Amino acid sequence: MNLIDVTKSFATEDQCLDFLEGMRWPDGVRCPVCGNDKISRVTREAKSKNKRNRIYTCLEKTCKHQFSATAGTVFHNSHLPLTKWFMAIAIVMDAKKGMSALQLKEHLGIGSYRTAWYMVHRIRKAMVELFPTKLSGIVEVDETYIGGKAKRRGVARKPRPKKDMVIGMRERGGRVRFFHVPNLKADTMKKLLDRHIAVETKKIVTDSAIIYDFAMDAQFQKKHESVNHSREWVKPGDIDIHTNTVESAFSLLKRGLIGSFHRVSIKHLHRYLAEFENRFNMRNDANRFEQTVRRMLTIEQMEYKELTADPVQAEPF
Numbered sequence: 001m002n003l004i005d006v007t008k009s010f011a012t013e014d015q016c017l018d019f020l021e022g023m024r025w026p027d028g029v030r031c032p033v034c035g036n037d038k039i040s041r042v043t044r045e046a047k048s049k050n051k052r053n054r055i056y057t058c059l060e061k062t063c064k065h066q067f068s069a070t071a072g073t074v075f076h077n078s079h080l081p082l083t084k085w086f087m088a089i090a091i092v093m094d095a096k097k098g099m100s101a102l103q104l105k106e107h108l109g110i111g112s113y114r115t116a117w118y119m120v121h122r123i124r125k126a127m128v129e130l131f132p133t134k135l136s137g138i139v140e141v142d143e144t145y146i147g148g149k150a151k152r153r154g155v156a157r158k159p160r161p162k163k164d165m166v167i168g169m170r171e172r173g174g175r176v177r178f179f180h181v182p183n184l185k186a187d188t189m190k191k192l193l194d195r196h197i198a199v200e201t202k203k204i205v206t207d208s209a210i211i212y213d214f215a216m217d218a219q220f221q222k223k224h225e226s227v228n229h230s231r232e233w234v235k236p237g238d239i240d241i242h243t244n245t246v247e248s249a250f251s252l253l254k255r256g257l258i259g260s261f262h263r264v265s266i267k268h269l270h271r272y273l274a275e276f277e278n279r280f281n282m283r284n285d286a287n288r289f290e291q292t293v294r295r296m297l298t299i300e301q302m303e304y305k306e307l308t309a310d311p312v313q314a315e316p317f
Contacts, residue, residue, distance in 0.1 A: 001289040006090040016082035017054050020069040023290075024297055031058035032072060033065045074122050074296040080115070084108050086293075092123050093279060093288055097256035098272070118304055124271040125302055126295040127278035134198035138172040138239060140205045140246040141193070141212070143184060146257065147266060164266050166253075166273065169196055170246040175281045178253065178273035180266075189215035205241055249280065267310075 001009070010016045021029060030037050038059040058065045070076050075085060087108060091099050105116035145163035165184060169192075170176040177196055181188055189211055197204065197220070204220055206212045208228040216224055225241045227234065235241035253276050257264050264272055282288040 001090065001286075002094060003087065003090045006086050006289065010083055010086045013053055013082055016086055017069050020073075020075075020082070020293070020297065023294055024069060029056055031056075031060065031063060031065055032067055034058060034060050034063045036060040036063065072301075074126065074299065074301060076301060078119075080110065080119065084110065085119070088119060089123055089292055089296075090289055092120060092127075092275070093282075093292060095260070096279070097252070098260040098275065100261050103260075118307065121268070121271060121307055122302055123292070123296070124275045126292055126299055128271075128274040129278065129281075132177070132196070134196055134201075135169055135171050135175060135177065136198040136201045137174060138203045138205065139169055139197055139201050140172065140243045141167070141169050142207060142243045142246045142250070143167050143209075144250045144254070146180075146254075146264070146269060164269060166250075166269075167192060168246045168250055170249050172245050176246070176249045176277055178249075178277050180270045180273060184209075184211055186211060186214040190217075193220060203239055205243060207243055252276070252280070 010019065028037055029039055029041075031039060036058055039056045040059060042055050042057060043053060055066055055068045058067075070078075070082075075082065078085070088104055091104065091107065099120070101117035101120050102113060104110065104120055105113055108116075110116045110119070144166050146166055147163050165181050167179045167181055167189070168176065179192060181192070193204075193215060194217075199219060201223060204216070204224050206224070206226050208226045208230075212224065212226065213221070225235075225239075227241050227243065233242060233244070253273070256276060257272065261272070278292075282291070285291070
């Protein structure tokens with residue numbers, strides 16, 4: 001569904017709630033606490049924020065829980081109408097180079113930048129693929145660097161900020177994976193290769209960096225081909241040896257980070273990578289909007305204080 005379809009299909013709060021209820025309870029509304037299907041529906045005017053205009057009460061005597069279709073989801077306790085949430089999802093899903101929170105604020109008439117920023121980060125969280133399958137076929141692997149640019153003025157020259165490394169893997173004609181890694185050590189690379197490349201893959205193509213020789217086991221080394229960029233960009237053959245495919249994905253990522261976001265906080269970089277990865281991999285999927293909404297009904301809520309807390313370095317795998 002594109003933005004026009006979403007605007008037509010979900011023009012009212014009731015249409016959005018019908019859609020969420022159908023996704024969450026395909027066999028009829030049930031209490032999320034006890035699972036009882038005996039419920040009563042209460043419709044009310046949503047005159048104050050954080051109140052949906054449709055709630056349910058469980059009729060089980062020992063429960064009596066009140067809930068709505070958004071209870072326990074990313075949409076819970078949001079004062080923004082669902083119509084704006086749905087439009088925001090459609091915009092973020094279809095913006096090839098990303099959509100900044102400031103642009104989203106202006107397009108949707110959201111009151112504050114902080115609200116739009118919090119909103120779009122929750123959408124990015126729903127774009128993370130929780131159970132990715134391994135890459136196969138001809139897989140290209142390469143690394144790039146994000147950040148590190150700074151203006152140097154005057155006599156005193158400050159050192160350039162540290163650049164952060166991103167590892168990219170891409171199937172030729174298929175999916176892409178991005179990983180924000182702390183370093184390019186053999187152990188880090190080995191874990192990434194083992195967890196994200198299938199044993200039955202046909203070829204693994206990299207540049208001539210020696211790290212790959214140390215990171216690959218004997219099985220992967222038999223399938224490994226490399227190209228030395230100091231001499232050539234492509235080694236022609238039955239299977240052309242190059243990393244142009246994954247580098248084109250890096251190019252799109254960097255153009256988005258520079259052109260749409262201008263400056264990205266490194267502590268949130270993994271979420272931006274997930275956004276670009278998801279959008280690229282689902283570019284030809286007609287159901288990408290529905291799949292993202294479904295994830296937003298099942299992932300854990302992310303409180304604002306969690307988003308702004310100091311980052312905890314975790315494995316990027």
